[in-house]
Amino acid sequence: MNSASSATKTHIGPPPAAPTLTRFRDLSGPRQGLLRLFQTINFGHIDGLEVRGGDPRILRLIRKWLKAGVMEDGEWKATEVGTPQGSSISPLLANVYLHYALDLWVLAWRRQARGDVIMVRCADDAVLGFENRNEAESLRRELQEQLRKVGLELHPEKTRMIEFGRFAESNRKRRGEGKPETFDFLGFTHMCGRTRTAGRFTVKRKTIGKRMRAKLQEIRQKLRQRMHDAVPETGKWLRSVVQGYFNYHAIPGNGKRLQAFRDGVTRYWWQTMRRRSQSSRIDWERMNRLVRRWIPSIRIMHPYPNVRFDATHPR
Numbered sequence: 001m002n003s004a005s006s007a008t009k010t011h012i013g014p015p016p017a018a019p020t021l022t023r024f025r026d027l028s029g030p031r032q033g034l035l036r037l038f039q040t041i042n043f044g045h046i047d048g049l050e051v052r053g054g055d056p057r058i059l060r061l062i063r064k065w066l067k068a069g070v071m072e073d074g075e076w077k078a079t080e081v082g083t084p085q086g087s088s089i090s091p092l093l094a095n096v097y098l099h100y101a102l103d104l105w106v107l108a109w110r111r112q113a114r115g116d117v118i119m120v121r122c123a124d125d126a127v128l129g130f131e132n133r134n135e136a137e138s139l140r141r142e143l144q145e146q147l148r149k150v151g152l153e154l155h156p157e158k159t160r161m162i163e164f165g166r167f168a169e170s171n172r173k174r175r176g177e178g179k180p181e182t183f184d185f186l187g188f189t190h191m192c193g194r195t196r197t198a199g200r201f202t203v204k205r206k207t208i209g210k211r212m213r214a215k216l217q218e219i220r221q222k223l224r225q226r227m228h229d230a231v232p233e234t235g236k237w238l239r240s241v242v243q244g245y246f247n248y249h250a251i252p253g254n255g256k257r258l259q260a261f262r263d264g265v266t267r268y269w270w271q272t273m274r275r276r277s278q279s280s281r282i283d284w285e286r287m288n289r290l291v292r293r294w295i296p297s298i299r300i301m302h303p304y305p306n307v308r309f310d311a312t313h314p315r
Contacts (some may be wrong), residue, residue: 065089091123098124101150109139120185125158127185129165136161166201168192184208187248203305207249207257215245216264223272231273235294238265243296250301258298266291 103121106128110117115131117139130136140161147153160183163171168180169192180192193204219241226234242265250258266287273282 062089062093095123097150101147101152102126105143105146106139109142122186125185127183133163164190164192187211188251188254193253204253205251206254207261209257212257212261216261216268219265220268223268227272227276231290234269235290238269239294239296241265246296246298247301250299252300252302252304255298255300262295262298266295 098121103119106117106119113130113132113135115135116129117131117135118129120127128136128139130139140159144154162181162183164180164183172178172180182189182191184190187208188205189208191204191206193202194200195202219238223234226237242262245261246258249261269290270282270284270287273287
């Protein structure tokens with residue numbers, strides 16, 4: 001029922017215009033995350049659903065879920081804040097909450113800004129870009145106060161301000177500060193870079209190395225558990241895993257990380273196959289045949305951000 005209601009609310013209609021732009025610009029700004037979002041949402045601010053004109057029956061059901069309480073050590077406890085424990089509708093409610101508590105507030109703030117201001121938000125993670133550093137510092141102070149009013153706070157370890165964009169490299173070089181800083185967002189490390197042909201500024205992205213290594217170790221452990229499974233069965237499983245990984249991470253400029261991931265999967269599969277039998281160890285010729293049959297080849301599956309997310313909103 002939770003999943004069905006989540007789908008229903010998701011398709012009520014498009015949200016009001018908000019500055020959640022998804023275009024990289026020549027801006028600097030903070031990377032931020034919200035601390036304990038699901039545990040601190042105030043029920044009163046979920047009233048934004050009514051503003052959207054939702055079905056009264058669905059709204060009644062949502063309010064019941066909000067008051068459902070939690071089970072701790074077999075004992076029920078009432079809740080006054082937070083979304084339903086383990087419920088599939090929690091991410092939707094949190095997103096609606098942030099739309100009214102954060103997105104619309106930033107939209108109003110940027111209308112009085114002198115320079116360009118953009119925001120890209122996914123769940124409780126967001127990147128804000130500013131043309132002027134003083135406006136970035138001003139919004140950060142005011143944002144902390146705004147979040148306190150709605151019972152939230154910025155994550156101290158995930159919130160930082162960096163210089164990023166077309167002129168970041170030259171500005172930092174002039175000050176003797178080295179290369180521009182990078183930031184991680186949605187599983188990718190974002191860096192200032194140049195195009196190979198024209199040498200123009202571009203935002204380069206690559207899979208976060210720590211997360212890729214963790215994923216490879218997870219696959220390694222599961223391969224050990226599948227050591228004595230039939231080769232075709234393991235091959236089908238690996239194909240689905242690698243293809244699923246590529247479906248998200250196969251973006252322009254990320255080819256080296258994709259190749260490293262594919263090579264890592266191949267290496268761990270080969271090691272597992274060699275441990276299956278001490279007498280008949282698999283050689284690389286047969287292993288390469290298995291890889292060609294079961295492991296998907298690298299293929300970029302997404303366009304550049306300026307093509308995929310070419311959308312703007314009114315100030």
